[in-house]
Amino acid sequence: MDWSILLAQATINGLIVGLLYLLMAVGFTLVFGVMRMVNFAHGEFYMLGAFGAYYLTTQAGLTFLPAVALTFALAVAGGAVLEWGVLKPFRRDELNGMIATIGLAMILQNLALMSFGPDPLSMPAVAQGTARMGKLVVPLSRVYVVLFALLALALLYGFLKHSRPGRALRAVVEDFEIAAIQGIRSRIYYPLGFGLGVGLAAVAGALMAPLFSVSPFVGATPLLKAFIVVILGGLGSIPGAAVAGLALGLAESYGSLLFESSTADMLIFAIVIVMLVVRPKGLLGRGEA
Amino acid sequence: MTVLSLEAGMARPAPVQWLLWLALAAAAVTPWFAGPFVQHLAVLTCLNVLIVNGLALIARCGQLSLGHAAFVAVGAYGSVLAARHLGWGFLPSMLAGVAITAVVALALGAIILRLKGVYFVLVTFAFGELVRLALLDGSSWSGGANGIAGILPAELAGWVFDSRASFYGLALAVALGSVALLAAVARRPFGHAIDAVAENPALAESTGLSVQRIQLCAFVGGCALAAAGGALQARYVGYVSPESFNASISIGFIIMLVIGGRRSVWGGLIGAMVLTPLPELFRGAVQTQHIFYGAALILILRFLPAGLAGLPGPWQARRRKESQ
Amino acid sequence: MSQPLLQVNGLSRSFGGLAALRGLTFSVASGEIVGLIGPNGAGKTTAFNVISGAMPPSAGSVHFGGQDISGAPPSRVVVHGLARTFQSTSTYPDVTVAGNIHRGMLSRVRHSWLRRLVGRTEHLLSADEVAREVDRLLTLLDLQAWREAPAGSLAYGLQKKLGIAIALACRPRMLLLDEPAAGLNHEECNELGRLLRRLRDEEGLTMLLVEHHMALVMELCHRIVVLVQGEKIAEGTPQAIGDNPAVIEAYLGAPDYAHA
Numbered sequence: 001m002d003w004s005i006l007l008a009q010a011t012i013n014g015l016i017v018g019l020l021y022l023l024m025a026v027g028f029t030l031v032f033g034v035m036r037m038v039n040f041a042h043g044e045f046y047m048l049g050a051f052g053a054y055y056l057t058t059q060a061g062l063t064f065l066p067a068v069a070l071t072f073a074l075a076v077a078g079g080a081v082l083e084w085g086v087l088k089p090f091r092r093d094e095l096n097g098m099i100a101t102i103g104l105a106m107i108l109q110n111l112a113l114m115s116f117g118p119d120p121l122s123m124p125a126v127a128q129g130t131a132r133m134g135k136l137v138v139p140l141s142r143v144y145v146v147l148f149a150l151l152a153l154a155l156l157y158g159f160l161k162h163s164r165p166g167r168a169l170r171a172v173v174e175d176f177e178i179a180a181i182q183g184i185r186s187r188i189y190y191p192l193g194f195g196l197g198v199g200l201a202a203v204a205g206a207l208m209a210p211l212f213s214v215s216p217f218v219g220a221t222p223l224l225k226a227f228i229v230v231i232l233g234g235l236g237s238i239p240g241a242a243v244a245g246l247a248l249g250l251a252e253s254y255g256s257l258l259f260e261s262s263t264a265d266m267l268i269f270a271i272v273i274v275m276l277v278v279r280p281k282g283l284l285g286r287g288e289a
Numbered sequence: 290m291t292v293l294s295l296e297a298g299m300a301r302p303a304p305v306q307w308l309l310w311l312a313l314a315a316a317a318v319t320p321w322f323a324g325p326f327v328q329h330l331a332v333l334t335c336l337n338v339l340i341v342n343g344l345a346l347i348a349r350c351g352q353l354s355l356g357h358a359a360f361v362a363v364g365a366y367g368s369v370l371a372a373r374h375l376g377w378g379f380l381p382s383m384l385a386g387v388a389i390t391a392v393v394a395l396a397l398g399a400i401i402l403r404l405k406g407v408y409f410v411l412v413t414f415a416f417g418e419l420v421r422l423a424l425l426d427g428s429s430w431s432g433g434a435n436g437i438a439g440i441l442p443a444e445l446a447g448w449v450f451d452s453r454a455s456f457y458g459l460a461l462a463v464a465l466g467s468v469a470l471l472a473a474v475a476r477r478p479f480g481h482a483i484d485a486v487a488e489n490p491a492l493a494e495s496t497g498l499s500v501q502r503i504q505l506c507a508f509v510g511g512c513a514l515a516a517a518g519g520a521l522q523a524r525y526v527g528y529v530s531p532e533s534f535n536a537s538i539s540i541g542f543i544i545m546l547v548i549g550g551r552r553s554v555w556g557g558l559i560g561a562m563v564l565t566p567l568p569e570l571f572r573g574a575v576q577t578q579h580i581f582y583g584a585a586l587i588l589i590l591r592f593l594p595a596g597l598a599g600l601p602g603p604w605q606a607r608r609r610k611e612s613q
Numbered sequence: 614m615s616q617p618l619l620q621v622n623g624l625s626r627s628f629g630g631l632a633a634l635r636g637l638t639f640s641v642a643s644g645e646i647v648g649l650i651g652p653n654g655a656g657k658t659t660a661f662n663v664i665s666g667a668m669p670p671s672a673g674s675v676h677f678g679g680q681d682i683s684g685a686p687p688s689r690v691v692v693h694g695l696a697r698t699f700q701s702t703s704t705y706p707d708v709t710v711a712g713n714i715h716r717g718m719l720s721r722v723r724h725s726w727l728r729r730l731v732g733r734t735e736h737l738l739s740a741d742e743v744a745r746e747v748d749r750l751l752t753l754l755d756l757q758a759w760r761e762a763p764a765g766s767l768a769y770g771l772q773k774k775l776g777i778a779i780a781l782a783c784r785p786r787m788l789l790l791d792e793p794a795a796g797l798n799h800e801e802c803n804e805l806g807r808l809l810r811r812l813r814d815e816e817g818l819t820m821l822l823v824e825h826h827m828a829l830v831m832e833l834c835h836r837i838v839v840l841v842q843g844e845k846i847a848e849g850t851p852q853a854i855g856d857n858p859a860v861i862e863a864y865l866g867a868p869d870y871a872h873a
Binding site: 036038086089090094095096098099100102103104105106107109110111113114224227231235262263265266269270272273276277280 | 353400401404406407408410411412414415416418419422423425426540543544547575576577579580582583584585586587590591594
Binding site: 477478479481482484485488489491492493494495496497498499500501502503506 | 665667687688689692696699702703704705707708715717718719720721722725726727728730731733780782
């Protein structure tokens, strides 16, 4: 039993899953930071992203990367419209906004059920074959997914750090009142923040579609993971979500080497409860409490 | 005496009040004259009334619990295990289930009630998942994913509630009792204190109302009502399994409460009565039904935040406020 | 009475590395009106919060009526007889004025589960007595005309009076007032001064005010304690404080000084 290989393999798997969690969590925390809304519909946008990638590649004949990009654009636009049309009355109304997103989630999931049926679909792989790194074997499709995910993250980073709307969005997330005083027009940033947040969820769904199956039910687990990551990283902290997302992916991967999955799951929830009680600001302490 | 007429009752005109009471009485009595299917729905409605009233008590304190189904589960499993392993009868085992749940709620509440708003929601959600996973995992005592079956029907003083019609009587009594309990609490100083704590906790605390104790009391009481519902549900359905107590069920309770009305003592009753039989109206078009739930939730939150119980409308509400 | 009603000894409070309050020591004798003043950031609010139980001290003690109340939560502090007012959000806006005062008395209602839950044993009332006491306070604070109005609809000055009424509903021996004159105009301020003096004379109330409004403080208080950057720099009669060079220096440039 070559532990070093097992560990390396687990690290790679953990990073892949961690990237997924990171995308979900950053989007989720962005929505919370801008609108103080715990978005229960976040998982459904992941699901819609997966369907988007599926249909764009199989029916519309796009290759994978353009399909993901188009899915992202559609999700941002759709999210912005939904925010403006449906969620506007609940901006910064924490509890009612959260309940409203529960309603939104039910609507989205059941519309998907009605349109696509309950059966899981499988998307053709992005690439065939495997890559070898020394003694490690990684399917090429996963490598591509990781590369595209890193590309998406680089673009996101560039947007948030170096573009005016991106910096303004970060300002709104970090301190809403000060941003308002500085004249940042929150009327634009609510739909933009929500759209971008759910767009990231859709990208996560699109990227993972070839790796897992596509069905109206795939949104539940990513939503759960987003909750956990964001609590650990601090609600409203983008860096916290990123770090905690990768950490959770790795922890789960290593944990599966040591524990039974059910024990690991329970442990995670116990840790979440302890975190919320002891340090609601999250690991990096930059979230809100 | 205006100062003491602070009750939360609706300022409806007398004839409308009488009509509503009559309608309620009619609805209560109808199942005994209808078929077993209607009786089944009626039983489920009554159990939901009891459980959602527990949620209403917690919500009245300003906290929303997304793990309510977990307390239903603890009550259900607790009472079943007490009956099975200790040989206790229906009433003692039900009380055991409620007592265990109260202790769990006390311990949990002591540490989580200081959290506000969405943080409390998230931690109760995490607790709900933890309970569900523990039940799935503990197959030696909980029966794991299959749960525990073959639960004996409820019996009191020699009367066995093994038919739908007879169990409905028991469920109806308990459901109406829970509404009466909420109404009584709302009128008493404890009820007023709960409202004060929800509206302005700092001010309430400074007038001698210990926010922590009051919230904890309401939380334990609400979870105890849920536990009672769970214990009864176990006796009616005949089995318990972890998937009967998952997050969707908790969300269902919240939907009933929000649509019925979070601020009124009738909110739980109205929400349960409207939403429990709905799957029947939709006749298997499950997706349409859920879309309807989602849309109804958003519409109610937007246009009728006081829920269906707030229907007399904003002008009546203002009259009620001014008669306080 | 030889023993002061309120005794604060070496009271300190830090937030992280920042010492907001350092070794504050002073006392208030029964029947006195004492003012706690200082420029912004002096630590007055912190002192107020620690004494009233809103936060525990980092060091030092607070004794009330001979009993140690350091670190006790506000609901316990009130039971000992020390009540406070709030500067903002001082009422329940959707409840009537009478209802607000009623809520202030809830912990005193005899034969109620609530009373047993919060553990109050003194100054208990029956239901009838509650109604009469609410009436009495409405009259005392001249709020009868608005008794059925929602508190949120009242003018600012009246809301502050209601805040005082709510504090009095707990039957305190001493009142801590958090900037009671903030936002009041000249006439309202005079009225406040008259009210507070009347409360001292008729209800036997002792008072500690945290206040910026120098004219009110100079006119109303028997003694004044001056805080600067968390430390007491002076204590004495209004006359002595007004002449104290350290105090004058601390306030140089502060706009409120123009009132004095």
